[in-house]
Amino acid sequence: MNSAVDLPQSTLFASAYEHPKVLLPRRKPFYKTEYGAAYLGDSREHLAKMPDGSVNLVFTSPPYALHFKKEYGNVSKADYVEWFLTFAKEIFRVLADDGSFVLNIGGSYNPKYPTRSLYHFKLMIALVEEIGFHLAQECFWYNPAKMPVPAEWVTVRRVRIRDSVEYVWWFSKTPFPKADNRKVLRPYSADMLRLAKKGVKTTTRPSGHNINASFDKIANGGSIPTNVVEEQIASEMLVLGNNAANDVYTRRCKEAGIKIHPARFPAALPEFFIKLLTDEGDVVVDPFAGSNTAGSVAEQLQRRWIAMELVDEYLEASKFRFGE
Template sequence: MNNLVEGLQASLFATSAEHSSSLLVREIPAYTTPYGAAYLGDSREFLAKLPEGSVNLIFTSPPYALHFKKAYGNVDKADYVEWFLSFAREMFRVLADDGSFVLNIGGSYNPKVPTRSLYHFKLLIRLVEDIGFHLAQECFWYNPAKMPVPAEWVTVRRQRIRDSVEYVWWLSKSPFPKADNRQVLRPYGKDMLRLAQRGVRSTVRPSGHAIRSSFDKIDNGGSIPPNVIEDEIPTDMLTLGNNSANDIYTKRCKESGIKIHPARFPAALPEFFVKLLTNEGDVVLDPFAGSNTTGSVAEQLERRWLAVDLVEEYLLASRFRFGGRG
C-alpha cells in the first residue's frame, strides 16, 4: 500500500472488543489505489472507528426515501429521518472543524396521491437543529435524464410535470468551512465578454444593487459559478445528464456480467465540490459509495479518499473505475 494510504490507514481504526466481532466492518480494505481505500460494511460502524476531525469532506448520495422499493435498498419515508441521523451524528464527529458535508438527495411523491413528500426538508432541519450542522448553501442538480415518474401522474393522467431537479445540501461543521470559489471558476460567458468590450457605467438597479464601472472587468480568472451545478461547458445552466452507457465502469460491468449500480451520479457533481471545498492531500469520504464515483474523482484530483458500501457486488465492481478487476 502506498504511503498516502498507509498514513491514513494507520490512524483509522482503534480495535476494541466492541468492534472485533463485527462481520460487516473490515479493517482490511476491499481494494486500495494510490490515493484511497474502499471498505465493505455498515458505514455507521466504519465511521465510529474513524478519529475525530479526520475527514475534510463527506460527499454522498444515500438511498432516497422513495415510495417504491429500489434494488439497492431504501428506507420508508416514515423512518428515513431517524435512520439517517444515526449516520449523521458520526459524520459530524469525524469532520474537521472547517470540513463540509455535501448531501445529494432527491425528492419524492407521497403514495397514491400526486403530492410531494417533505422528508428531505425535515431531514435538513434536523441535521441543523439536532446534529449541529450549518447550512452553508443549498445547491441544485438539474438532470434532464430523469424519468417522468410517477407515470400515473406525469404520463398517464398528465396532472404533473416532469421532476428533473435534485437537491444538494452543502452543510458544514462551522459557519466558516474551508472553501474557495476560485477553484471552480468558469470561462466568462458571451454576455460578460460583450460587456467588457462595450463597458458599463455606474448605476443603481431598481432592486437597489449598485453597478460600478469595474463590473465589466474580466481579469479575475473567470466567472463565479451559480448554485445550479454545471458541467465544464460554460452556459448559464448546463445539465448534468445521468444516462451514461459508454463509460469504462458501465462497459466493464457489461463485459463481466456484473449488475450495474442503478443510482449513479455523474462525475461532474462530486468533482465540483471536491474542487471547491478541498485541497490536494485532503481526505474525502463517501459512506454510501455505490459504484464509487466520489473516490474515482478524488483519485484524479489527488485527494485521499475512503469509500464504504454495504453491498459487496457494487463495491467490487467499482474497481472498474480504477482499472481493476471486479
C-alpha cells in the same frame, strides 16, 4: 505500539497524509489505490472507528426514501430521519472543524396522492437542530435524465410535471467551513466578454444593479458559479445526467457481466464540491459509495479518500473506475 487512533492529532495527520487507510487501522480494505481505500460493510461501523476531526469532506448520496422499493435498498419515509441520524452523528464527529458535509437527496411523492413528501426537509431540519450542523448553502443538481414519475400523475393523468432537480445540501460543522469559490469559476458569458471587449466599464440592469464589465474583472479568471450545479464548456450549458451508457465504468461492467449500479451521479457533481471545499491531500469520505464516483474523482484530484459500501458487487465493479 499505539494505533493511529491513539496518536496525537498532529502525528495522526502526518501519518494519514501517506495513505488514508491509516484512519481505519484495524479494517481491511476491499481494495486500495494510491490515494484511497474502499471498505465493505455498514459505514456506521467504519465511521465509528475513525478518529475525531479526521475528515475534511463527507460527500454522499444515500438511498432516497422513495415510495417504491429499489434494488439498492431504501428506507421508508416514516423511518428515514431516525435511520439517517445514526450515520449523521458519526459524520459530525469525524469532520474537522472547518470540514463540510454535502448531501445529495431527492424528493418523492406521497402514496396515492399527487402531493410531495416532506421527508427530506424534516431530515435537513433534524441535521441542524438535533445533530448540530450548520446549513452553509442549499444547492441543486439539474438532472435531465430523471424519469417522468410517478407515471400515474405525470404521464397518465397529466396533472403534474416532470421533476428535473435534486437537492444538494451543503452542511458544515461550524459557520465558517473551508471553501474557495475561485477554484470553481465558470467561463464568462458571451455578453460579458462582448462588453469587456468594447471597453464598457459598467452596465445597468433594469433592476438598477450595476454590473462591472471592466477588463480588470475579466482578469479574475471567470464568473462565480450559481448554486445550481452545472457544467459549462465553451459557453454552452451541458446538463448533468446520470444515464451515461458509454463511460469506462459502464463499458467494463458490461464486458465483465457485472451489474451496473442503478443510481449513479455524474462525476461533475462531486468534482464541483471537492474542488470548492478541499485542498490536495485532504480526506474525502463517501459512506454510501455505490459505484464510487466520488472516490475516483478524489483520486484524480489528488485528494485522499475513503469509500464505504454495503454491497460487495457494487464495490467490485467500482474497481473499473481506477483502470487496471
